[in-house]
Amino acid sequence: MARRAFSKGRKNQGKQKNNEQSTTTKLESYLAANIQQLKQLLDQPGDLVIREFTVGEANITSAIVYIDGLIDRQLVQDSILGNLQDISVKRQSPEESTELFNEIYQTFISITSIEKGNTLDDVANAIVSGKTVFLLDGQETVLIMDTKGGETRSIEQPISETVVRGPRAAFVENLGTNLSLLRRSIQTPDLRFKTHQIGKRSKRSLVVAYVDGVINPKIVKEVNRRLEMIDIDDAPESGFIEQWIEDSFLSPFPQMNTTERADKAASGLLQGKVVILLDGTPFVLIAPVTLGDILKSPEDYYERWLIGSLLRSLRYFAAFIALFLPALYISLVTIHPGLLPSELALSIAASRQGVPFPPVVEAFLMVITMELLQEAGIRLPTPIGQTIGIVGGLVVGESAVSAGIVSPIMVIVVALTAIAAYANPSFSIGITFRIVRFGFMLAASILGLFGIILVYIMINIHLVNLKSFGIPYSTPFAPTMARDWKDLVIRAPMTMLTKRPKFLEPEDAKSGNKGAKDS
Structure with missing residues (x-):
């Protein structure tokens, strides 16, 4: 078996080496040979179009090659085929193939982006990337023309980042x-x-x-x-x-x-x-990016500074809730009930009357259920996903409380946590909060508030050591850069935001643009 595997590996390596050599092979001067090599390399796909025709009064054979669906047909017809076919009708063409090729390159191809190629690799890569290749019999060089087209999505509003105020142009796949x-x-x-x-x-x-x-x-x-x-x-x-x-x-x-x-x-x-x-x-x-950059939104700058500061402060508060609320519930109810006011402690104890699980099991059960509902809502089609997310959450929560599996206050805690996790503009940081939350909950179930503090210290140590392309992730909190605090938790008035972030060490520190400074 080992010998067979080794032999098979040697064959695959040899086949790969032969393919690499074939794609770097120089083109021949015969059009038919070049087209045959190209067909063999691409394995004659059904969408490969090879249009052969003659040019000049000498009737020299030529061809254009492209893949249907990747090119702009009208552009190929008007700027390439139409011009080349007019050569034999309107002009006395040169007899020499080289002279004809140069004249076509300089005069008859009305494409803005055009270059020459002389290997099979040049031709194959150009064709599969949506370009059109012109070959002339007797020439070892081809013309590669940028004719990319086909169906593309138009510019629309961003789907994953809702725009309240500001430009609504979003990137597309092109x-x-x-x-x-x-x-x-x-x-x-x-x-x-x-x-x-x-x-x-x-x-x-x-x-x-x-x-x-x-x-x-x-x-x-x-x-x-x-x-x-x-x-x-x-x-x-x-x-x-x-x-x-x-x-x-x-x-x-x-x-x-x-x-x-x-x-x-x-x-x-x-x-x-x-x-x-x-x-x-x-x-x-x-x-690069920092933690403060991820918690910013363009709307912070499109509104006046008081409104922008309020929105950003709410975002930081939401991050605190998303990380700590379930862990605080577990620690206060299980290990530190004496820290709660008497009336609140009695109310929580009354709501948990008949619940068969301890608070930690109750919290993990509800948080995992909420995660499943969120994932199901994302994966299903949009109309069904919204229904599953809303109806599923209400039905599961109400049924769990009615059955005495969880307490009503636990449902409130989990709901607030789920909402707070997505109050931030970055989807990725919301997932991060969901992951780290489980670490806080586990630590709170073992050591209470001391466990939460220990995990919080560990995360801060990690953030201080984490970098993004050489920039400390916790900047400007640590290392402290007081100047950049004007655009951190509180957004200063626009007239005060005249300098670029110091931690980026820009060549031009002073910003002449007083527009949005979001990352």
Whole structure:
């Protein structure tokens, strides 16, 4: 068996080596041979279109090759086929194939983006990425024309981030459209786009966007270095990129911000951060990020500073409830009932009359039930999911209380905890709170308030040591940067927010833009 496996592995390696050699093979001067090699490489897919025709009065055979569904048919017809077919009708074409090829390249192809290729790899990669390839008999070079098209989703409102006030343009799955949204938001020649190819087989386009003269060059260098180390066949979503380049894969806290809002990404660029855009997904990554950045929302800046400060303070309070409320209930009812007021303690004891489970089992049972209802509501179709979430929560909670399995106050605690977990603008941090909550509950069931304090200290130690592309995650809390506290829990008036965050060490510290400063 071992010999067979080894032999099979040798064969697979040899086959892979042959494939690599075939894709880097130089094109031949015979059109028929090149088309035959291309068919063999792509295994003659049903959507591969090869249109052969003659050009010039010498009737030199040529062809265009593309994949149907990935190209703009009208563009190919008007700017390529129509022009090439007019050569034999309206012009006295050169007799030499090379001269004809050069004249076609310089005169007859009315496509803005056109380049030359001379290997089978160039042709294959161009075709599967939505480009059209022109081949001329007698030439070892081809023309690769950008004719990407097909059905795409139009710009709509963000789905995962509800907009109350502000721009409603959200990113889509098309990378070119997303880049244009950033261009429209930041109309400066200093906006830079660094392109990478991600995926050994898919070869998806990934762009690192930043504002030159604002961002710290060390951040750009580190981001590009990590992206170049990615070794994967395909990255269908930006979550793959996030997991490859994050600082600590063991941390439950998100080390990059994710958004589909163009205004949020643009304001991150103006702060001195990078935005990572991947073709095929509307969700972009913003890095580096801190805990304070994740708890911010663009609406904090679109409203007056008093309203923005109130909303942000409520968000911090919601984070406290999402983390500590079930654990506090367990510790106060089980281990420290003397800390409760007498009337409240008697009321809780009366509500738990007949409940067969201790508070810790009761709390874990209800929290896990709520997690199941939330997950079911997300996975089901939208109309059914909303019904399951609302009706399921009411029915399960009411039935559990009526059956005497849990107390009414436990239902209130779990409901408040679930609501508070999603009061924050980041979906990822809500999941993090749900994970950490179980650690607090377990510690509270063993040591009470002392256990909660110990877990809280452990989390703070973790946050202080955690970094996002070299930036401490707990900044500006620790290390303390008093200047950045003006835009932390309380949002100062807009006239006072004239400097970019100090912890990012931007090249241009003073902000000429007094608009949104969210990450």
